[in-house]
Amino acid sequence: MSADELERRYRRLLAAYPWEHRRVYEDEMVAVLLAGARPGQRRPAAGEVRDLVGAGLRARLRVGARGFTAPAWADAAAVTGLLAVMLLLASAATAVLGGPGRGPSAADWLRVAGWCGVCAAALSGLRWAAAGLAWAGVVAWWVLVAPRTVDEPTYVVDTLPQLLLAVVAAGALTVPAPRRRAWAVLGVRRALPLLLAPVTAAALLEINRTLSPTRDAGSGSFHVLYGLEAASSTTLWLYVAGFAAAGLAVGLALVTLPPPVRRRIAVMLLPVAVLALVIDATLAGWNYSNMHMGHPVPLAPVQWAVLVLVPPVTFLAGALLVRRREETLRMVALGRAADREQPAA
Structure with a gap:
């Protein structure tokens, strides 16, 4: 009975290894471990636990790293980098x-010039130049924005999704890929909506800011929806329709991509959306306090930890789900192929 119990515990520890490894070597490893066990031993030794779990996790990391070298990741990174920029x-x-009533600052002009340069380099196929400029934009945030954490914590936290999007853009552009790979993956019909939709959204915001009524102008009643202002509900819904059309064009362009590429684009961009959602959902009270307390209210260390950990955890979870989904689809395809090859009874 003690040998059976020891075997079960060894097999639980071997679960740290990837299933491909266990399928081939698990029985052999268990036999070796049992052969080296002491008479009457019921539990794995502490050193065995450490060695087995450590080796299993290292094997999982190696397998995971190989998964990120798949061509679909490079294609998705090329598209994601261009879209993020x-x-x-x-x-x-x-x-x-x-x-x-608002004039642009020098930092605003610097951001436009920098991301214009990144966009031009990416569209021209100068991947290393685009990646270098994008990483320079990330460094610029640390130089220009991060020092304001003590005096203006709400401003710093509000810019975190943009910082993460810049990190995503820089990281995606750093992934090795053939020259102008984004154009090859997208094609002209998909590339045009992706390029025009952000420009359209910015133009709609500027038109709304320029033409919207203001409370101090005595223009009477007006309608407001998520920061959009209009003198009539019809005009307001026209703005909404414009944003919806731009979003739909981007969505259709991405949906028509091959599924492996489409899934990985979602995995790369999901951390940005989740971080923005976490900030809006969990820090609303903190933001309100900063607005009305008369002095900055710093975030607690646990809140900073959540903001730092949410993006990588979201990315890794998404990558794991994509891998399992595609492995399931591969096994289903193999099963169907085997069924077709079997002769009819």
């Missing part, structure tokens, strides 16, 4: 265009 450029352009 366009979104950052649109955001920077919106800040420069501003609205009534």
